[in-house]
Amino acid sequence: MFAFTIRRIAQGILVMLIISFLCFTIQHAIGDPVRDIVGISVSAAEREALREKMGLNDPFLSQYIRFLGKAVRGDVGMSFFFKKPALEVILFKAPATLELVFVSSVIIIFISIPLGIYCAINPKHILSRIIMGMSIVGVSIPVFLTAIMLIYIFSVELHWLPSYGRGELVNIGGWKSGLFTISGIRHLILPSIALSSIMLPLFIRLIRSQMMEILETEYIKFAWAKGLHKRRIWFIHAFKNTLLPVITVGGVQLGTMIAFTILTETVFQWQGLGFLFIEAVERADTTLLVAYLMVVGVIFVVVNTIVDLIYGLVNPTVRIQGTR
Amino acid sequence: MGTLARIRQSYILYSFVRDWVAITCFIVVCILILISFLSPFIAPHNPYESASINVMNAETPPMWMEGGSSEFILGTDSQGRDLFSTLLFGMRISIIIGCCAVILQAFLGVIIGLVSGYIGGRLDSFLMRMADVQLSFSTMMVAIFLGAIFQAAFGVAMYERFAVVLLVFIIGLAEWPQYARTVRASVLAEKQKEYVEAARVIGLNSARIMLRHILPNTLSPVLVISTVQVANAIMSEAALSFLGLGMPVTRPSLGSLINSGFEFIFSGSWWITLFPGIFLVLLILVINLLGDWLRDVLNPKLYKG
Amino acid sequence: MEHLLELQNIVVRFALRFGDLTAVDDVSFTLDRGDRMGLVGESGAGKSVTGFSIIGLISRPGYIASGRILFEGTDLAHLNEEALRNIRGNRISMIFQDPMMTLNPVLTIGTQMTETLQAHMDITDEEAAAMAVDRLRMVHIPSPEKRLNQYPHEFSGGMRQRIVIAIALLMDPALIIADEPTTALDVTIQAEILDLLLELCATGKTGLILITHDLAVVSQVTDKITVMYAGRIVEMGSTDTIIHDPRHPYTQGLINALPGSRHTGSRLNQIPGMMPNLLTIPPGCSFHPRCPFMMDICTKQAPRLKYYKEHERQISCFLMENQNKGSI
Numbered sequence: 032m033f034a035f036t037i038r039r040i041a042q043g044i045l046v047m048l049i050i051s052f053l054c055f056t057i058q059h060a061i062g063d064p065v066r067d068i069v070g071i072s073v074s075a076a077e078r079e080a081l082r083e084k085m086g087l088n089d090p091f092l093s094q095y096i097r098f099l100g101k102a103v104r105g106d107v108g109m110s111f112f113f114k115k116p117a118l119e120v121i122l123f124k125a126p127a128t129l130e131l132v133f134v135s136s137v138i139i140i141f142i143s144i145p146l147g148i149y150c151a152i153n154p155k156h157i158l159s160r161i162i163m164g165m166s167i168v169g170v171s172i173p174v175f176l177t178a179i180m181l182i183y184i185f186s187v188e189l190h191w192l193p194s195y196g197r198g199e200l201v202n203i204g205g206w207k208s209g210l211f212t213i214s215g216i217r218h219l220i221l222p223s224i225a226l227s228s229i230m231l232p233l234f235i236r237l238i239r240s241q242m243m244e245i246l247e248t249e250y251i252k253f254a255w256a257k258g259l260h261k262r263r264i265w266f267i268h269a270f271k272n273t274l275l276p277v278i279t280v281g282g283v284q285l286g287t288m289i290a291f292t293i294l295t296e297t298v299f300q301w302q303g304l305g306f307l308f309i310e311a312v313e314r315a316d317t318t319l320l321v322a323y324l325m326v327v328g329v330i331f332v333v334v335n336t337i338v339d340l341i342y343g344l345v346n347p348t349v350r351i352q353g354t355r
Numbered sequence: 356m357g358t359l360a361r362i363r364q365s366y367i368l369y370s371f372v373r374d375w376v377a378i379t380c381f382i383v384v385c386i387l388i389l390i391s392f393l394s395p396f397i398a399p400h401n402p403y404e405s406a407s408i409n410v411m412n413a414e415t416p417p418m419w420m421e422g423g424s425s426e427f428i429l430g431t432d433s434q435g436r437d438l439f440s441t442l443l444f445g446m447r448i449s450i451i452i453g454c455c456a457v458i459l460q461a462f463l464g465v466i467i468g469l470v471s472g473y474i475g476g477r478l479d480s481f482l483m484r485m486a487d488v489q490l491s492f493s494t495m496m497v498a499i500f501l502g503a504i505f506q507a508a509f510g511v512a513m514y515e516r517f518a519v520v521l522l523v524f525i526i527g528l529a530e531w532p533q534y535a536r537t538v539r540a541s542v543l544a545e546k547q548k549e550y551v552e553a554a555r556v557i558g559l560n561s562a563r564i565m566l567r568h569i570l571p572n573t574l575s576p577v578l579v580i581s582t583v584q585v586a587n588a589i590m591s592e593a594a595l596s597f598l599g600l601g602m603p604v605t606r607p608s609l610g611s612l613i614n615s616g617f618e619f620i621f622s623g624s625w626w627i628t629l630f631p632g633i634f635l636v637l638l639i640l641v642i643n644l645l646g647d648w649l650r651d652v653l654n655p656k657l658y659k660g
Numbered sequence: 661m662e663h664l665l666e667l668q669n670i671v672v673r674f675a676l677r678f679g680d681l682t683a684v685d686d687v688s689f690t691l692d693r694g695d696r697m698g699l700v701g702e703s704g705a706g707k708s709v710t711g712f713s714i715i716g717l718i719s720r721p722g723y724i725a726s727g728r729i730l731f732e733g734t735d736l737a738h739l740n741e742e743a744l745r746n747i748r749g750n751r752i753s754m755i756f757q758d759p760m761m762t763l764n765p766v767l768t769i770g771t772q773m774t775e776t777l778q779a780h781m782d783i784t785d786e787e788a789a790a791m792a793v794d795r796l797r798m799v800h801i802p803s804p805e806k807r808l809n810q811y812p813h814e815f816s817g818g819m820r821q822r823i824v825i826a827i828a829l830l831m832d833p834a835l836i837i838a839d840e841p842t843t844a845l846d847v848t849i850q851a852e853i854l855d856l857l858l859e860l861c862a863t864g865k866t867g868l869i870l871i872t873h874d875l876a877v878v879s880q881v882t883d884k885i886t887v888m889y890a891g892r893i894v895e896m897g898s899t900d901t902i903i904h905d906p907r908h909p910y911t912q913g914l915i916n917a918l919p920g921s922r923h924t925g926s927r928l929n930q931i932p933g934m935m936p937n938l939l940t941i942p943p944g945c946s947f948h949p950r951c952p953f954m955m956d957i958c959t960k961q962a963p964r965l966k967y968y969k970e971h972e973r974q975i976s977c978f979l980m981e982n983q984n985k986g987s988i
Contacts, residue, residue, distance in 0.1 A: 258749030286493035
């Protein structure tokens with residue numbers, strides 16, 4: 032387990048290095064750090080002097096190493112638009128996205144597990160067929176369309192729920208949370224439903240197919256032969272084994288989830304990372320864009336590593352040889 | 356081989372004829388493709404011809420509603436273009452981008468998968484690691500990043516001019532790992548088999564063995580993936596366009612049409628969003644259903660994950 | 661006297677899209693308390709399906725089409741699910757082929773044992789654990805108390821099969837059905853497991869049905885043999901008589917194929933051909949395409965299982981019916 036942990040962390044660091052290299056290449060190719068600092072109303076000679084001073088004329092590799100050194104210390108450059116360190120801007124916006132992802136994950140977990148199990152246990156039942164049919168429709172509706180339709184129905188027509196923003200926030204040690212006020216929660220409902228709408232069908236299908244596979248195994252047959260109650264076989268014997276692959280895929284799907292926060296936040300003008308990213312693209316704020324890539328990269332690598340380690344802990348038979 | 360292919364084809368036909376969902380989906384796909392490609396002939400207006408567009412007509416509701424006009428069946432969009440015509444032209448762009456992107460993905464993915472699986476070793480683990488990383492970032496995320504980077508690099512005007520090519524390139528580049536992994540898996544399985552060994556003993560070279568002997572055996576999973584990938588590519592294109600990283604409003608795809616309609620939903624002009632939305636969902640849904648059906652029939656060992 | 665188990669004309673079919681497939685065709689036999697019967701045949705002969713049909717666990721599209729399964733007087737073929745559940749693992753328990761696959765990888769041995777007890781009895785965790793330890797001791801697992809908290813992957817294959825046997829013994833069943841219990845094990849461990857089975861059956865009043873393709877195993881453990889071919893019984897009698905004097909050509913083929921039945925260095929005798937799959941069972945006697953003594957009638961008519969006093973067994977073969985042809 033220890034060697035496994037070390038290997039996984041080493042792999043994570045390697046992936047991070049590759050990501051940082053790509054990010055730096057992008058920044059090097061399209062960014063203009065001089066403009067980011069002094070703006071555009073400075074003479075060419077002055078800019079050239081500044082370039083030299085900032086080491087922008089150094090060889091590519093030594094610039095990369097400098098970039099890496101700074102990045103490790105949390106300095107990924109200044110945002111052109113905000114005139115603030117990019118990381119600071121990102122950390123300021125992060126709680127909104129994290130809360131959205133958290134609430135959506137809760138929705139996904141609490142709905143997909145019971146429905147997935149139900150469909151696996153009663154594959155021929157009419158209700159299972161309806162759930163599976165709905166799930167393929169669900170997969171086919173783009174998340175931004177779901178979001179717009181939710182706004183139109185619940186905000187524009189029915190006036191039940193607010194259509195944009197985060198509502199009233201509570202400041203908890205620098206973390207601006209919308210989870211503790213009625214207004215904050217009302218604002219969360221539509222975005223989190225929209226965000227979970229695309230992942231939910233995927234997870235229902237995943238849990239169903241995994242569980243159906245498990246139900247065919249010898250040890251489940253043996254459990255029947257032992258005369259256990261069916262509920263125990265389904266929820267203890269089969270479900271515990273179903274969870275393992277689902278955890279792995281869940282970790283991988285986090286990437287998809289973050290991609291969808293960009294769409295969801297754009298529709299709801301949710302002041303989170305995704306919205307920030309699209310703004311940065313529109314404002315050609317290269318540093319901020321690259322910083323976002325780096326932060327998202329770190330999140331992916333950390334989550335995937337943790338998921339792998341949890342998998343190792345949950346699964347007593349783990350004897351992974353570095354491959355998945 | 357010929358006989359085998361014939362049996363398989365007849366089996367596909369057999370299951371197809373018995374499955375009304377598959378038949379319905381196939382018909383719907385055909386109709387959608389047909390009307391979108393015939394759009395220059397059947398559309399009542401030409402949305403690209405600025406002379407025929409009158410801003411005074413903007414936001415006209417569908418013809419059956421109060422204020423609607425029989426000239427514009429589904430109403431008009433924010434610029435006064437006939438929504439139905441714009442929608443047909445938009446769907447054509449979506450389908451073209453979706454199919455071209457899938458061809459590019461398949462091309463990249465199949466080659467990488469073949470080489471990776473056949474040669475193996477360091478190259479294999481490097482390529483697959485790359486596919487892993489890219490997949491863990493999710494294809495949609497990679498596409499959005501690439502779109503953002505290209506737009507920053509080329510500038511908005513340039514990007515919009517070459518939007519179709521760029522979108523094909525972005526989506527193609529973002530989704531090759533799916534193919535690569537599947538093809539690699541079937542190459543590994545085929546490599547074990549005796550006919551490959553025999554071909555090698557005869558002295559055929561690697562490229563020939565790969566292309567003539569292994570490739571044909573990997574085609575059924577590739578076919579299954581391709582169907583679902585077209586749906587995914589259309590979805591990705593719509594998402595990129597919705598974010599303003601895709602087709603410009605002057606030459607809208609379904610996604611950018613939805614985007615342009617979004618602002619007007621608050622003033623009650625729901626149709627600009629809803630109709631393109633319905634066509635987009637319908638298109639993706641029937642392709643997905645066909646893909647599901649094809650997977651059940653061909654039942655290839657797909658890469659899971 | 662009432663038999664422990666009596667199968668009466670059991671027919672098992674699998675419902676497939678293009679029609680039903682008969683996997684077990686008109687199988688009847690009886691088993692008394694303490695009897696040890698071997699159910700022998702090639703894979704696909706329907707022996708496992710027969711075994712699973714007894715406790716109502718035939719996998720999905722399969723079902724018992726007709727016949728009765730009388731166990732201690734009740735008909736298991738027509739019993740409701742809850743009553744059947746209460747018999748499984750309690751009065752009748754099973755041992756599966758591959759001990760690596762039989763135990764749930766994410767649950768401890770202790771859990772997998774106590775849950776069985778608690779499914780059939782109202783006892784506390786401590787009492788259940790004590791009983792589990794007792795059974796583990798019976799199957800010679802050293803320091804069983806410590807073992808309860810371990811997971812299956814911490815045991816070797818032989819140890820796991822012992823644990824599976826311990827689980828089968830938990831409720832002191834009247835009948836154990838062992839489906840190829842030694843096939844997946846090393847030869848040395850096979851012998852240990854067989855000894856253990858024999859030891860456990862000899863002490864109690866437990867009946868045993870040993871499903872296997874391995875005649876050597878059967879001859880070591882059982883006192884009765886039922887030979888199946890393509891879903892039907894072809895020969896049934898005491899182990900002694902059948903092993904030393906097989907009468908049905910198929911049984912003869914099986915015994916001739918055993919290493920050791922010939923001189924060392926000579927080739928093993930294989931039965932020519934393959935057992936038909938259930939889709940292509942030939943008309944008449946299903947063994948006739950492979951039978952060295954095939955007669956005209958064999959291709960047209962199926963022989964019936966009959967008792968032959970002079971051979972002390974039941975045989976289903978026209979050679980026996982037609983005594984004029986002489987012995988073979």
